[in-house]
Amino acid sequence: MEPMEQVWANRAAAAEMAVTRRHLRRLWGIPGTMLGVAGWPSSRFERRFGVWNYWWQAHLLDCLVDAQIRDPQAQRRVRIGRQIRGHRWRNTGFWTNEYYDDMAWLALALERSGRLAAVARPKALDTLSTQLVNAWVPEDGGGIPWRKPDQFFNAPANGPAGIFLARHGRLRRAQQMADWIDETLIDHATHLVFDGIKGGSLVRAQYTYCQGVVLGLETELARRTDSPRHPRRVHRLLAAVRDHMAPDGVIIGLGGGDGGLFDGILARNLALVATALPGDADADHLARRTARRLVLDSAQAAWDNRASVDGLPLFSAFWDRTAQVPQTVSARAEAIDGAVYSSQIPERDLSVQLAGWMLMEAAHTVA
Numbered sequence: 001m002e003p004m005e006q007v008w009a010n011r012a013a014a015a016e017m018a019v020t021r022r023h024l025r026r027l028w029g030i031p032g033t034m035l036g037v038a039g040w041p042s043s044r045f046e047r048r049f050g051v052w053n054y055w056w057q058a059h060l061l062d063c064l065v066d067a068q069i070r071d072p073q074a075q076r077r078v079r080i081g082r083q084i085r086g087h088r089w090r091n092t093g094f095w096t097n098e099y100y101d102d103m104a105w106l107a108l109a110l111e112r113s114g115r116l117a118a119v120a121r122p123k124a125l126d127t128l129s130t131q132l133v134n135a136w137v138p139e140d141g142g143g144i145p146w147r148k149p150d151q152f153f154n155a156p157a158n159g160p161a162g163i164f165l166a167r168h169g170r171l172r173r174a175q176q177m178a179d180w181i182d183e184t185l186i187d188h189a190t191h192l193v194f195d196g197i198k199g200g201s202l203v204r205a206q207y208t209y210c211q212g213v214v215l216g217l218e219t220e221l222a223r224r225t226d227s228p229r230h231p232r233r234v235h236r237l238l239a240a241v242r243d244h245m246a247p248d249g250v251i252i253g254l255g256g257g258d259g260g261l262f263d264g265i266l267a268r269n270l271a272l273v274a275t276a277l278p279g280d281a282d283a284d285h286l287a288r289r290t291a292r293r294l295v296l297d298s299a300q301a302a303w304d305n306r307a308s309v310d311g312l313p314l315f316s317a318f319w320d321r322t323a324q325v326p327q328t329v330s331a332r333a334e335a336i337d338g339a340v341y342s343s344q345i346p347e348r349d350l351s352v353q354l355a356g357w358m359l360m361e362a363a364h365t366v367a
Helices: 004-023 054-070 074-090 100-117 122-134 155-167 171-184 208-224 229-244 257-276 282-304 350-366
Strands: 152-154 196-198 201-203 307-309 312-314 334-336 339-341
Touching (some): 004 054, 054 074, 054 257, 074 100, 100 122, 100 155, 122 155, 155 171, 171 208, 208 229, 208 257, 229 282, 282 350
Antiparallel strands (some): 152 196, 196 201, 307 312
């Protein structure tokens, strides 16, 4: 019988191969570039990258870095460089855009690619860091806003920006962001994180990725500071996620489009808690065990419910349900006012398959 670590390494490798074969292609025929096509089966419009999903591509980069940590290969390192180059070309030669959450996700992925895969873009990190630091507007009720110019201050912008800034040497600002989230966005009934605040009013939606980025931010701060408030917040939020966002131990899904990434982001940050949360108190041990169990149970469910297409996995948008194989391009994902909505069959969306891959890499990390 194979050891569990090897089982999850094999499954993560299969997920990587599935995304590589179905979704990855050169941008506009430009040598030395590569991006992920938004859907499979894909339309001509998608293959020509008429659809630009900036933050999906940031998570593709993060998954490639995960794979390089699991199984270092010179060829993948080249692919990482091509993907970064493709991102900048498709983003009209810039690293930045109008969305602070997008820029935070790219900053996180680029920081990891430099530190963990030896594909560094220091000027890009400095550019993105400046954007995220200068977006801080406590006088307007934030936090940093979701996009320019906007008065919606939310966890999916402040969480990843805070994680990046903690890792990039801006610890004080990262702590300010974590404290703002804790003071402003915590549901006192469930201890889950609300989506955000707009015009002084809470946007009360509670998404899995909001929980994930706050767990990640507080874990990074617990590692880097002596303040007991950060591990305490991890303990509290992890119990809330276990009780409210993982029935039978499996993280809940939200379909395709942008929502296809939400469960994967939570899984990635649960793996961070399981492997990086410091401390020897009983509550610390329990938190690490709980996070590990949620990742492994979710990953087993996702693997059991996958479809197999040409011998490679196709993951379900809901890890506790059987995956549906898309046969046609019809009703592809659509972008409306800064958000991407699901394809008719969500499994065709790159976001859903990236989340499955992310989950397999998280399971390998904690195994």
